[in-house]
Every structure is written in structure tokens, then in C-alpha cells.
Amino acid sequence: MKSVAAFLATAALALATPCLAQAVTQADTVDTSLPTQLPRTAIPHHYAIHVVPHAERLAFDGDVGIDLEVVAATRELVLNAADLKLASATLRPAKGGAALPASISLDPKAQTAALAFDRSIEPGAYHLAIRYSGVIHTQANGLFALDYKNAEGKDARSLFTQFEAADARRFVPSWDEPDYKATWDLTARVPAKSMAVSNMPAASTKQLAGGLKEVKFQTTPIMSSYLLFFADGDFDRISKPAGGREVGIVVSRGNGEKARTALDDEAQILPYYNDYFGTPYPLPKLDNVAGPGQSQFFSAMENWGAIFTFEYAILDDPAITTEAQRQNIFETEAHEMAHQWFGDLVTMAWWDDLWLNEGFASWMENKATQHFHPDWGADIDRVGARESAMGLDSLNSTHPVVQQVRTVEQANQAFDSIAYSKGQSVIAMLEAFATPDVWRDGIRRYVAAHAYRNTRTTDLWAAQEAAGAKGLTTIATDFTTQPGIPLITVGPAQCVSGATVATLTQGQFSADRRAEVSASPQSWHVPVRASAGGQEAQVVTQGRTTQLSVPGCGPLLVNAGQTGYYRTLYTPQEAAALTAAVPKLAPVDQYGVIADSMTLSTTGYQPMAVGLAFLDSLPANGSADVTQHVVGLWDEIYDLLDGDPALQKAIAARVTAKYGPRLRQLGFTPRDGEPVADTTLRPTLIATLGKYRDPQVQAEAARLFAAWKQDPNAIPGSLKTTWLRAIARNANAATWDAIHERAKATAGNVERTALYQLLGRAEDEALARRALELALTNEPGKTISSGIMTSVAVAHPRLAIDFVLSHLAEVNQLIDISGRSRFMQRLASSSRDPALIPILEAYAKDHLAESDRKPIQQAIDRIRSESEQTARIHAETEAWLKAHPQG
Ligand SMILES: [Zn+2]
Numbered sequence: 108m109k110s111v112a113a114f115l116a117t118a119a120l121a122l123a124t125p126c127l128a129q130a131v132t133q134a135d136t137v138d139t140s141l142p143t144q145l146p147r148t149a150i151p152h153h154y155a156i157h158v159v160p161h162a163e164r165l166a167f168d169g170d171v172g173i174d175l176e177v178v179a180a181t182r183e184l185v186l187n188a189a190d191l192k193l194a195s196a197t198l199r200p201a202k203g204g205a206a207l208p209a210s211i212s213l214d215p216k217a218q219t220a221a222l223a224f225d226r227s228i229e230p231g232a233y234h235l236a237i238r239y240s241g242v243i244h245t246q247a248n249g250l251f252a253l254d255y256k257n258a259e260g261k262d263a264r265s266l267f268t269q270f271e272a273a274d275a276r277r278f279v280p281s282w283d284e285p286d287y288k289a290t291w292d293l294t295a296r297v298p299a300k301s302m303a304v305s306n307m308p309a310a311s312t313k314q315l316a317g318g319l320k321e322v323k324f325q326t327t328p329i330m331s332s333y334l335l336f337f338a339d340g341d342f343d344r345i346s347k348p349a350g351g352r353e354v355g356i357v358v359s360r361g362n363g364e365k366a367r368t369a370l371d372d373e374a375q376i377l378p379y380y381n382d383y384f385g386t387p388y389p390l391p392k393l394d395n396v397a398g399p400g401q402s403q404f405f406s407a408m409e410n411w412g413a414i415f416t417f418e419y420a421i422l423d424d425p426a427i428t429t430e431a432q433r434q435n436i437f438e439t440e441a442h443e444m445a446h447q448w449f450g451d452l453v454t455m456a457w458w459d460d461l462w463l464n465e466g467f468a469s470w471m472e473n474k475a476t477q478h479f480h481p482d483w484g485a486d487i488d489r490v491g492a493r494e495s496a497m498g499l500d501s502l503n504s505t506h507p508v509v510q511q512v513r514t515v516e517q518a519n520q521a522f523d524s525i526a527y528s529k530g531q532s533v534i535a536m537l538e539a540f541a542t543p544d545v546w547r548d549g550i551r552r553y554v555a556a557h558a559y560r561n562t563r564t565t566d567l568w569a570a571q572e573a574a575g576a577k578g579l580t581t582i583a584t585d586f587t588t589q590p591g592i593p594l595i596t597v598g599p600a601q602c603v604s605g606a607t608v609a610t611l612t613q614g615q616f617s618a619d620r621r622a623e624v625s626a627s628p629q630s631w632h633v634p635v636r637a638s639a640g641g642q643e644a645q646v647v648t649q650g651r652t653t654q655l656s657v658p659g660c661g662p663l664l665v666n667a668g669q670t671g672y673y674r675t676l677y678t679p680q681e682a683a684a685l686t687a688a689v690p691k692l693a694p695v696d697q698y699g700v701i702a703d704s705m706t707l708s709t710t711g712y713q714p715m716a717v718g719l720a721f722l723d724s725l726p727a728n729g730s731a732d733v734t735q736h737v738v739g740l741w742d743e744i745y746d747l748l749d750g751d752p753a754l755q756k757a758i759a760a761r762v763t764a765k766y767g768p769r770l771r772q773l774g775f776t777p778r779d780g781e782p783v784a785d786t787t788l789r790p791t792l793i794a795t796l797g798k799y800r801d802p803q804v805q806a807e808a809a810r811l812f813a814a815w816k817q818d819p820n821a822i823p824g825s826l827k828t829t830w831l832r833a834i835a836r837n838a839n840a841a842t843w844d845a846i847h848e849r850a851k852a853t854a855g856n857v858e859r860t861a862l863y864q865l866l867g868r869a870e871d872e873a874l875a876r877r878a879l880e881l882a883l884t885n886e887p888g889k890t891i892s893s894g895i896m897t898s899v900a901v902a903h904p905r906l907a908i909d910f911v912l913s914h915l916a917e918v919n920q921l922i923d924i925s926g927r928s929r930f931m932q933r934l935a936s937s938s939r940d941p942a943l944i945p946i947l948e949a950y951a952k953d954h955l956a957e958s959d960r961k962p963i964q965q966a967i968d969r970i971r972s973e974s975e976q977t978a979r980i981h982a983e984t985e986a987w988l989k990a991h992p993q994g
Pocket of ligand 1: 108109110442446464467468
């Protein structure tokens with residue numbers, strides 16, 4: 108899956124056929140060392156599902172035939188089922204004989220169905236037949252409906268499925284755990300006029316009476332239940348050959364041209380991955396199916412052969428798509444396509460190793476982006492991912508990359524920035540340690556050895572060592588089985604015979620337990636790369652102190668290239684020398700050292716003056732990609748000073764004086780042929796200076812808004828959300844009403860969704876309240892409403908949380924089932940108010956099982972640690988501003 112958190116982080120900164128399966132014999136034994144919620148008495152080999160959706164009444168009928176092996180004599184079979192009614196279940200031996208009826212009992216809490224027989228079932232091959240019915244959901248779990256206005260402006264409804272982590276059980280009674288791999292036949296009865304899509308191409312289509320047809324899809328390769336996919340609707344499909352297969356994009360009718368960018372991206376990526384993984388993509392086709400609306404928790408899902416992506420992350424709509432979003436289309440496809448190998452062909456055995464899927468896909472997405480689009484600044488985005496991971500990983504309530512998952516809820520919560528961004532960062536570090544060629548060879552060995560099977564994290568390290576990455580397992584084990592972040596303290600550097608020599612002392616970085624971890628830090632083997640104006644050198648830390656020697660006697664840069672997952676604390680002298688050298692560093696190092704130093708300052712490891720000096724050291728005409736991120740860091744300081752308008756004004760003045768001229772130089776509208784980094788920097792500057800009420804930006808916003816009220820195309824599509832967000836933030840009632848009216852009148856689903864979200868951005872509290880009330884009505888649409896609440900929470904977290912708590916039952920209907928326990932964490936993410944802590948504690952106690960409270964605890968730990976630093980940050984920032992007037 109592609110998590111929304113990852114996308115939002117980037118967006119905020121940017122403001123902005125051959126069935127090889129048949130050749131693989133399936134195991135007839137079960138791995139009893141794996142966690143499971145099902146008794147290990149039977150192994151399913153093949154499912155034949157027949158489904159009849161009744162879209163108009165949000166229900167479906169189904170029957171399934173399951174070929175299975177009973178491996179231990181038993182009187183009952185237990186499999187997963189949720190929101191399903193089972194009408195009948197019978198079991199007969201595969202070699203023939205009487206069918207045994209089962210008596211059925213459902214356990215909604217465990218999400219299981221127990222099928223009891225009146226005599227013992229002996230080991231052997233059987234066929235289990237179940238007739239059942241289920242519900243079509245209105246959020247993205249199980250089989251779900253998305254409603255929208257079609258090309259003629261009429262109400263339309265399409266159906267899709269979303270099964271990860273554990274929602275296939277809402278579609279079919281099944282052994283719904285990732286290590287129960289099986290082959291799947293899907294047959295669907297659908298309206299004759301609609302298009303049905305699944306993992307495999309259709310094998311046959313039969314016209315039926317009553318305007319219906321029956322579509323039978325080809326048998327899938329062996330795969331996990333969470334990867335099964337079905338969609339049906341009024342679709343168009345565009346396609347082309349690529350990498351020896353067919354790639355396609357499926358969209359609601361009339362949107363085909365908006366899918367060209369995505370199709371071209373897909374066709375470019377597939378041959379690259381065929382080569383990188385060394386095993387060609389095994390299915391006959393790879394579709395990417397677009398759905399209107401959104402989820403708060405994911406933007407796309409890697410169903411094998413039939414990726415699902417919400418329209419905003421796949422359609423390139425000239426009316427609304429920004430350059431950053433256009434880049435996100437490529438990145439999202441690169442992510443989901445990487446999963447076709449890493450996740451789909453080779454699958455983690457259990458959710459403990461979810462990071463193998465998500466960390467790897469995030470890293471591969473970044474690698475593919477750097478390969479095809481070297482001017483998009485993806486190396487700098489990789490450092491952004493490191494920073495986002497460290498935000499969570501520096502708290503007491505973090506967890507190791509490989510973690511213990513025991514409940515369905517914990518599996519859902521596992522999709523966090525540790526799995527995605529720390530996973531990505533650790534892999535980037537290991538690739539640099541192994542060297543890219545050795546690492547790729549290790550990946551090829553891993554994929555070839557484990558295709559169509561399940562793995563654990565240790566299998567990947569073994570493949571890398573076999574490929575020649577000696578010593579990698581030690582480093583990898585430290586970083587994946589221990590939580591937290593190493594802190595490398597750099598002793599005074601000395602120039603000795605043309606080399607820079609320094610002692611590195613290893614400790615642990617913590618945002619909320621500094622004294623505790625410095626007294627007894629964890630220990631890692633950290634590969635440290637460094638430079639001092641000459642060649643880079645690498646050393647792996649052993650124990651508490653390690654000697655570093657680097658050719659050259661320039662300013663010492665530790666973590667050169669920024670592939671290391673650790674923080675670096677310099678002596679004041681080394682920090683000052685490096686600050687002076689920032690203008691000459693590579694862009695990736697500029698952003699890396701600035702972000703690292705700012706966090707060490709805001710968490711109290713060093714005075715604010717050190718971090719602010721780094722922040723201030725980037726030249727006003729520096730790299731556009733770095734500028735974009737650095738302006739974001741200034742804005743974080745601005746937000747940290749909330750409650751101190753005079754100091755905020757001083758920061759705003761400083762940022763405006765430094766970067767205002769850059770915006771004037773770029774101009775308010777994109778120029779033909781400009782560097783793409785300028786195109787993505789412009790919206791960041793407009794948004795930030797707009798937030799600081801820069802008069803020129805405000806005047807242009809007012810001019811554009813007046814024109815837009817007359818003509819919806821008066822603002823260029825690539826800047827529309829940027830300008831309207833600036834306008835919505837400062838909205839009065841008349842402005843808010845005008846945006847609301849336009850949202851109601853807009854037909855394009857992506858644009859309509861974006862406009863509704865904007866209504867939540869008003870700083871005016873009365874308007875924020877109106878947005879929350881609007882979200883609870885049927886007007887925005889079932890999957891749009893939660894996004895309005897999230898928008899409100901950016902400026903008014905307490906207001907949004909109080910509102911949600913007082914309407915919890917209604918709000919829960921507007922969120923994916925799998926995301927409910929994380930929604931409150933999302934709403935709290937911009938708050939530093941300690942008064943929120945008891946409210947969050949009470950919410951967790953009343954609504955979440957004790958095992959499932961980690962996201963709330965993380966929100967609490969973050970608020971507590973940040974609020975403890977507030978007074979010091981204010982005082983030290985004020986002193987620094989006085990001592991360093993704008994130059
Ligand atoms: Zn993913």
C-alpha cells in the first residue's frame with residue numbers, strides 16, 4: 108500500500124502469463140512457528156468464488172468452493188469470515204463420497220466461522236462448499252462502493268475491493284492470513300454494460316437474461332488472500348504493451364486521457380523492474396484501476412495484476428493537478444509496481460515483517476524516481492523520509508522495524524512511518540554499505556529463491572551475504588530488531604598528515620528520554636561515511652568509541668551522502684566550520700545537515716543557535732529542491748512559536764526578506780521550459796508567504812479569487828489548490844461560501860474533492876465549525892468527509908477532536924474500519940497542547956483494547972516531549988534573532 112501519511116508529508120513540503128505458479132508445488136505442511144488466529148488443521152490450495160453483487164442495495168451473494176488438505180484429524184474447520192452470513196457449508200472428500208453438512212457458528216469478534224461436523228475428519232484432500240452473503244461497504248474495506256457524478260453529471264456507483272491487511276474475509280470465507288497462499292478463480296455476475304476487472308484477464312464472458320453477464324477470470328498464480336481484487340463499473344481502459352506484457356489503466360468512463368501520464372509511467376517502469384529483480388513480471392497483464400474519492404490511510408494498493416489507486420493519485424487533470432502531484436503519480440506507481448515482486452510474488456510470512464513489503468517498496472519507488480527523473484530531487488525526498496521516520500522513532504513508544512503483531516488491529520497499525528520510512532532509510536543505508544551492484548544481486552537471489560512463497564526478514568540478509576555483502580547481517584539486525592536512533596557524537600577533529608582524524612562516540616538519540624538513554628544507550632553497528640573535502644571514507648562503529656580518519660583537512664562532514672540512519676552531534680567548533688561550508692556542500696548534504704541540526708536543537712541536545720545558524724546558512728539562491736525543504740523547516744519553527752505573535756512575526760519577516768525576492772524572480776505563473784524544481788518551489792513559496800500574509804501574495808490571491816469566482820479556469824490548474832488554500836486559510840464567511848458553492852457545482856471528482864477539503868482550512872474558528880458540520884451531512888460524499896475533518900485539525904486540532912468525540916458513531920461510518928484507531932492520532936498530529944493528553948488517554952481507555960493503543964500513546968509522547976521544549980525554544984530563538992539581524 109502507499110500510505111497517505113507519506114504522501115501528505117511530501118505534499119506538505121511541496122505544498123504544496125505464464126502461470127509459473129502451476130510449476131510450484133504447494134506445501135502440505137504448515138509452519139507452526141508463525142502466529143495465527145486459526146487452528147493449523149487445514150491448508151487451502153484453491154478457491155473458486157462466484158459472486159453476485161447487488162450494487163443498488165449494497166449487498167452481495169456468493170458461493171465458494173475450496174480445495175483443501177486436512178493435515179490433522181479434527182471435528183471442526185475454522186476459517187475467517189467478517190460481516191458475512193453463511194447459509195450452508197458442506198465438506199466432501201476430493202476422491203468422492205458423501206457430502207458432510209457442517210453446523211456453522213460465527214464469532215464476530217474473532218472474525219472467524221467454525222464449521223463443526225458430526226464426526227472426525229481424517230487427514231486428506233477435501234472440497235469445502237459454502238453459500239453465503241455479505242454487505243458492500245461505503246469505505247475502502249472488503250467489497251465497497253464509490254459514488255460519483257459520471258461524465259453526464261448523473262449519479263453513478265462503481266465497486267472495488269480492498270483486502271489488506273485482513274479484509275478479504277469480508278468478501279469470502281477464507282484462510283485470510285498471508286502464508287496461506289492459494290490459487291484463485293473468480294466469477295462475477297454483473298450488468299452487461301459494465302466492465303469487470305480482476306487480477307487476471309477474463310477467461311470467458313457469457314451474456315445472461317435481464318441485462319446481465321457472467322465474467323469468469325483466469326486462474327491466478329499462488330498468492331495470499333489480501334492480494335485478490337475485483338472491480339466493476341462504467342469504466343474505460345487504455346493499455347499498451349510493455350516489458351513483454353500488457354499494462355493498462357482502468358478509469359471511470361470519459362477519464363481515459365487523464366490516465367495517459369500514468370500509463371506512460373507504468374510502461375516505463377515495468378521493463379526497468381523486470382531487469383532489476385531479474386525475474387520477469389509473471390502475470391499476463393498489469394492494470395492500475397482508478398477509483399473516485401479517498402481514504403485517510405492509503406492512496407493505492409498493490410493487488411497482483413490489478414493495482415487500485417484513488418483518482419487524485421493517478422489522474423493527471425489539467426484543471427487541478429500540481430507538478431508535485433504529477434510526480435506523485437509516478438512515485439505511487441513505482442511503489443505499487445515494486446510490490447508486484449516484493450509482497451506479491453514474495454510475501455512476508457506474517458505481519459511482523461510487514462516492513463519487508465513497505466520499506467522495500469518505498470525505497471524502490473525512490474530509486475526508480477532517481478533513475479528516470481534525476482531532476483525531481485528524489486534523493487532529498489529520501490532524507491525527508493528519514494526525518495519523518497526519526498520523528499516517530501525518537502519517542503519511547505516507537506517500535507522496532509520487525510515488530511510483534513498479534514491482533515488484526517495491530518496489523519492495521521503496522522502501516523506506519525517505521526515500516527515505510529525507517530524501512531526505506533535502513534535499506535538505503537544497507538545498499539550503500541553493500542554497494543548497489545552487490546545489493547541488486549542479493550535482491551535477484553532473494554526473489555528467485557522465494558518466488559510464490561513466504562519469507563522472513565532473515566531470508567533477505569542471507570541472500571545479501573550470499574551475494575557478497577559480508578558483514579551486512581550484523582548491521583541489518585541491529586537496525587531492524589532494535590527500536591530507536593543512534594547518536595554519533597563527533598569529538599574534536601584534528602588534521603594529521605593530510606587526514607582529518609576524530610573520535611566518534613556512539614550513544615542513542617531520544618526526543619523524550621534524553622537523560623535515560625544517555626545513561627544506558629543501546630548499541631548499533633553503524634556504517635559511518637564521512638568526508639573532509641577529499642575522498643569519502645567509511646567506518647563501522649564497534650562499541651562505544653570508534654576512530655575515524657578521512658582524507659583531506661576541510662570541514663568534517665559525517666553522514667556524507669546522507670544514507671546513514673543516525674543523528675550527528677558536532678562540537679561547537681566543528682559545527683561552525685561545517686555551517687560556513689554549507690553553500691559548497693552537495694544539495695542532499697545541505698538538507699541533511701540542516702534538518703539533522705535543527706532537530707538536535709529543538710530536542711535540547713544543543714542550543715537553538717546552532718540549528719538556526721545552519722538553517723540560515725543556505726544561500727537565498729540555493730538549490731530549489733533544498734530551498735523548498737528549508738522553507739518548510741523555517742515554517743516548523745514558526746509553528747513551534749505559536750502563542751507568541753511578535754516572535755512569529757519576526758520569523759515571518761526573516762523568511763519573507765530572504766525568499767520573497769526568489770518568488771518575485773520565479774514569478775507567480777509557470778514559465779515554459781523552466782527547471783522542474785522551480786515549478787515545485789513556486790507553490791511552496793506562495794503558500795508560506797501567503798500564510799505570513801505577505802502583501803504581494805495577498806494582492807495576487809485577491810485578484811485571482813475575484814477572477815475565479817467568474818471563471819473556474821481563471822487560476823492555472825497547476826497552482827489552483829495552492830492559491831485557493833491560501834485564500835481558504837484567510838477566508839471570511841463570503842469567501843468560504845463562494846468556495847462551497849463552487850465545490851457543489853464542480854463535476855470533476857478530483858477537483859470537487861480538493862475543493863471540499865479546502866473548506867476545512869479556514870483559520871476562522873466559526874468557519875472551521877461550519878466545515879465540521881458540513882462533513883457530517885451527505886453532501887460531500889461518504890469518503891470525502893473525513894478529509895474535511897483532517898483539514899480542520901491542521902489549524903484547530905482541539906476543535907476537530909472535540910467534535911469527533913461528540914459524534915463518534917457517525918464519524919466511524921466515514922472512515923475505513925482498518926483505520927479507525929489511527930484517525931485520532933492523525934487529528935492530534937499538529938497539536939502541542941498538553942491539555943489534549945488526558946482527552947486522548949480517556950479516548951484510548953474507552954474505545955481501544957489495551958493491545959491497540961500504541962498510536963495514541965505515540966501522539967501523547969510527541970505532545971509531551973514537544974511541549975516541554977517550548978519555553979526554551981522561544982527564549983533561545985528570540986535571543987538568536989536579536990543577535991543575528993537579517994543580513
Ligand atoms: Zn506499499
